Every structure is written in C-alpha cells, then in structure tokens.
Amino acid sequence: MAETIQLEVTRYSPEHDAAPALQRFEVPYRKDWVVLDALNYIKDKLDGSLSYRWSCRMGICGSCGMMVNGEPKLTCATFLSHYAPGAVRVEPLRYFPVVRDLVIEMTDFMVKLQKVKPWIIRKDEKSIADAEYRQTPQQLDVYKQFSMCINCMLCYAACPVYGLDPLFTGPAAIALAQRYNMDSRDEGARERMDILSQHEGIWACTFVGECTKACPKNVDPAGAIQQYKLTAAKEWFKSLLVPWGAK
Amino acid sequence: MTRHEAKGATQYTPYHPRWYRTRVSTYWWLWNWYYLKFVLRELSSIFVAYFVVITLLQIHSLGRGPDAYVRFEERMRNPLMIALNAISFLFVLFHTITWFNLAPRAMVAHLGGKRVPDALIACSNYVAWLGISAVVAWFILR
Amino acid sequence: MAEEAPKKFLEPLFWTLFSAGGVVAALLMPVHIFLFGLALPLGWLQDLSHGRALALIEHPLVRIYLFVFCSLPLFHWAHRFRYTLYDGLQIKHLNEVITVFCYGGAIIGTALAGYVLWSIP
Numbered sequence: 001m002a003e004t005i006q007l008e009v010t011r012y013s014p015e016h017d018a019a020p021a022l023q024r025f026e027v028p029y030r031k032d033w034v035v036l037d038a039l040n041y042i043k044d045k046l047d048g049s050l051s052y053r054w055s056c057r058m059g060i061c062g063s064c065g066m067m068v069n070g071e072p073k074l075t076c077a078t079f080l081s082h083y084a085p086g087a088v089r090v091e092p093l094r095y096f097p098v099v100r101d102l103v104i105e106m107t108d109f110m111v112k113l114q115k116v117k118p119w120i121i122r123k124d125e126k127s128i129a130d131a132e133y134r135q136t137p138q139q140l141d142v143y144k145q146f147s148m149c150i151n152c153m154l155c156y157a158a159c160p161v162y163g164l165d166p167l168f169t170g171p172a173a174i175a176l177a178q179r180y181n182m183d184s185r186d187e188g189a190r191e192r193m194d195i196l197s198q199h200e201g202i203w204a205c206t207f208v209g210e211c212t213k214a215c216p217k218n219v220d221p222a223g224a225i226q227q228y229k230l231t232a233a234k235e236w237f238k239s240l241l242v243p244w245g246a247k
Numbered sequence: 248m249t250r251h252e253a254k255g256a257t258q259y260t261p262y263h264p265r266w267y268r269t270r271v272s273t274y275w276w277l278w279n280w281y282y283l284k285f286v287l288r289e290l291s292s293i294f295v296a297y298f299v300v301i302t303l304l305q306i307h308s309l310g311r312g313p314d315a316y317v318r319f320e321e322r323m324r325n326p327l328m329i330a331l332n333a334i335s336f337l338f339v340l341f342h343t344i345t346w347f348n349l350a351p352r353a354m355v356a357h358l359g360g361k362r363v364p365d366a367l368i369a370c371s372n373y374v375a376w377l378g379i380s381a382v383v384a385w386f387i388l389r
Numbered sequence: 390m391a392e393e394a395p396k397k398f399l400e401p402l403f404w405t406l407f408s409a410g411g412v413v414a415a416l417l418m419p420v421h422i423f424l425f426g427l428a429l430p431l432g433w434l435q436d437l438s439h440g441r442a443l444a445l446i447e448h449p450l451v452r453i454y455l456f457v458f459c460s461l462p463l464f465h466w467a468h469r470f471r472y473t474l475y476d477g478l479q480i481k482h483l484n485e486v487i488t489v490f491c492y493g494g495a496i497i498g499t500a501l502a503g504y505v506l507w508s509i510p
Contacts, residue, residue, distance in 0.1 A: 386445075
C-alpha cells in the first residue's frame with residue numbers, strides 16, 4: 001500500500017531545545033494501525049531518538065497516554081483511520097511537566113495517589129486462619145466501576161482545574177479513594193475524609209465532567225467525586241449536630 | 248560503600264529545572280467547545296442572581312404602592328430589559344437542563360439492590376419541573 | 390476538623406447551599422422569568438394588577454416561598470461565581486476578597502429579601 005499519513009510529533013530535548021516543537025514524519029497508513037504503531041514505526045525506521053512510554057499495547061497498563069489532536073487518548077487504542085487522511089498531532093499528556101519528547105513527569109500523580117491511601121484499611125486485621133473477608137456480588141457492584149482505573153492519567157490531562165491548580169488531588173486519586181470507601185471490607189473512610197476534605201481535595205472540583213469523557217475504562221471519576229461531596233457534606237452536618245458521636 | 252555514598256546513589260531530584268512546563272492560558276476555556284459549554288454553564292449563575300434582584304425590586308415596588316408598581320412594570324417593558332430577560336431565560340434554561348442531566352451522577356439511588364438508571368432519575372426531575380412550573384403559573388394567573 | 394482554617398471548615402456548608410440553590414433555580418427560575426420577564430411585560434397574558442399581586446403575596450406561605458426563591462439561588466450564584474473567578478480569571482490569590490464578596494453578597498441579598506417580604510403590608 002503506497003498510502004501514507006502525516007504525523008506531527010512533539011520533540012523536546014532538554015539539552016538542545018528551549019521549548020518543545022513539532023516534527024513531521026511520513027508513516028505508512030494501514031487501516032488496522034493505531035497511533036502507537038505509527039510511533040513504533042518512527043522509532044524503528046525513521047528516528048530512533050524519539051522517546052515515549054508504552055507497554056501492553058492493549059489498553060490495560062495505562063502507560064501510553066498522550067494528546068492526539070488535542071484530546072487525551074491511549075495511543076494503543078486510537079486508530080489512525082479515525083483521523084485519515086489528515087495529519088495526526090501527537091503531543092505529551094497535558095498539564096504535566098515534559099521530561100523529553102512525549103515523556104511526562106508523573107511523580108505528582110504518584111504522590112497524590114499515595115496520599116489518599118488506596119488500600120483496605122482495617123482497625124484489626126483478620127489473620128489468615130480466621131477465614132477470608134466475604135463480599136456479596138451486590139457489595140462488589142457498589143464500587144466495581146471505580147476499581148477499573150488503570151492510572152493512565154488521561155483524566156488529569158482533561159481536567160482544567162488540575163491544569164490551573166496543580167495542588168488539586170485530581171479525578172483518578174479521588175475516584176480510587178471512593179473505590180475503597182465503598183468497599184465493604186474497608187474501615188478507613190474517616191481517615192480518607194480528613195485528607196480529601198481539604199480545599200484542594202474534593203472541593204476544588206467544579207464538575208466539569210471532562211475527566212469522565214476522557215476515561216478509557218468508564219470509571220466516571222466525576223460521578224465518584226460528586227458522590228463523595230454528598231457523603232462529606234452529610235458527615236459534616238452530622239458532626240455539627242452530633243459532635244460527640246464522631247468515631 | 249559507606250552510608251554517605253549509598254545515600255547519594257539513590258537520591259532523586261523531584262524538581263528538575265530542565266522539565267518544560269506549559270503555562271495554562273487565561274483563555275483556556277476558549278480552546279475547545281466542551282470547556283466553553285462548561286464556562287457558559289457556570290456563567291448562567293450570574294443570570295440567576297440577576298433575576299433574583301429583579302424579583303426583589305418587584306416585591307419592593309409592590310410594597311411601595313400602585314404608582315411604584317406601575318413604574319416598575321413600565322421599566323420591565325423597556326426593549327433592553329426584554330432582551331436581557333430573554334437572554335436570562337435562555338441561560339437559566341441551560342442551567343436547568345445541565346443540572347437535571349448531571350444530577351443522577353451525584354445522587355445514586357439503589358432500589359432493591361440494583362442501581363436506578365440515570366435516565367430515569369433525570370426524567371423524573373424533568374417531570375417534576377414541568378409539574379411545579381404548571382402549578383406556579385396557575386397560582387399566579389388564575 | 391477544628392484545626393482547619395474556618396474557610397475549609399465551612400466548605401461543605403457552602404456546597405450544600407449551592408446544591409439546594411441549584412435545585413430551586415432549576416425548578417422555579419424558568420417559569421418565573423418566563424412570566425414576569427417576558428410574558429407579562431410583552432402582553433401575552435392578562436396583566437397582573439397591583440391589587441391582585443398584593444392579594445397573592447398576602448399569604449405567609451407565599452412569602453416563605455418567595456424568601457426561599459430569592460435566598461437559595463443567591464447562594465448558588467455565590468459558590469459558582471467564586472469558583473468561576475478562581476478558574477476563569479485565575480485570581481485565586483485574591484480568595485479572601487472573593488469569598489467575602491460572594492457569600493457576603495448572598496447574605497446581604499437574603500437579609501434584604503427577608504426585610505422586604507416582612508415589611509409588605
């Protein structure tokens with residue numbers, strides 16, 4: 001097939017460049033190719049210095065998140081045919097510092113993720129001899145949607161609040177906190193509440209809803225955050241009216 | 248390896264000066280249509296506040312006597328006011344529609360173990376809205 | 390919770406008022422603007438005379454309804470506008486001024502509504 005498609009890829013080498021710039025590449029156009037295939041072709045055949053993250057190439061590891069024509073996408077799940085015959089612009093994930101080319105610095109997200117304690121918290125751990133924690137399918141359904149998060153950070157690239165205020169905890173971290181809050185085995189809701197009810201926790205969110213749109217796994221972080229706001233407000237009123245009842 | 252050397256070997260510098268950070272422009276909300284829709288939704292609150300003020304002025308003029316009331320009605324007939332009220336009406340309608348469409352995401356209702364579908368919650372909001380509007384209109388106009 | 394600054398402590402209250410105001414605005418504002426802002430001034434419907442309007446507003450329940458109608462949407466505006474200023478104009482460093490302006494405005498509006506509705510004969 002003689003057909004080709006143009007890719008405009010951000011290049012930024014901190015040693016040589018003052019700012020990122022777009023570089024054009026001509027890549028073979030195959031109907032079944034995704035943007036990641038095109039990037040791999042560039043790295044293999046055209047310019048081996050192109051740097052980008054990828055791993056599973058099937059939409060489960062969350063490594064290959066980038067901006068494709070201005071929208072946050074997993075490059076392994078975005079087909080070239082969607083944009084053909086026009087040029088495809090690939091840029092690093094928005095609102096994160098760029099380390100090099102398409103690689104972004106994600107420590108901020110990792111710090112925030114740890115901050116919300118995304119693990120089962122229990123007052124007393126049951127020993128293995130005491131038998132397993134039991135959970136019905138209905139109890140699983142309550143939080144299952146939020147557990148599908150693959151930490152790809154597309155929601156952070158979509159969230160204007162995160163772009164304007166880097167202190168904002170962000171959609172994925174709050175959705176994951178909610179996933180554990182709603183898990184019947186967890187007893188840590190109080191601990192997470194104190195962390196998330198800071199101003200840069202849930203209250204900075206203005207329900208733009210772009211995070212849910214960008215999520216490749218239908219986690220609906222926006223819904224998680226609004227539900228959490230309702231819970232936090234209820235807890236706040238309860239603590240006002242029944243101050244001695246606080247756990 | 249001494250402890251001092253080991254410490255230096257694993258040290259990570261969190262803020263590397265050569266990372267490139269793009270500053271978010273003040274006009275970020277004009278970049279794409281969804282951001283713009285969001286900001287318009289937020290700005291609808293201004294028109295909500297505006298009409299509360301109009302309502303307060305109307306009630307105030309009611310209390311000051313028939314002449315004040317008639318003068319208020321005259322001002323409301325001014326074409327500029329009509330235009331402003333028409334725009335307010337559209338914005339408040341936008342608020343209503345976006346509010347009811349988003350409400351099911353914040354209030355998840357479970358009936359008999361299953362989650363009530365979003366469309367049902369949104370629909371019942373719209374029905375309630377139409378019903379309440381009809382009652383209010385009837386009360387004022389009967 | 391008592392160690393946090395008063396602003397963060399009140400955030401759940403502001404959000405609750407915002408939500409309540411949003412519901413009131415969504416349900417009641419359209420019909421009010423349509424009637425009093427468009428239909429009546431444009432003469433699409435029979436005019437509401439002064440005497441008739443006074444008669445309507447006499448009932449205490451109507452006054453309570455109007456108080457809620459005026460007060461809650463103002464708090465809805467206050468919260469939303471505050472965040473619009475933070476995000477839209479990126480003036481978060483002025484947040485004390487903005488907070489006082491927004492919620493103070495809503496409180497003043499509520500007080501005015503209470504006064505006006507109380508003092509009508």
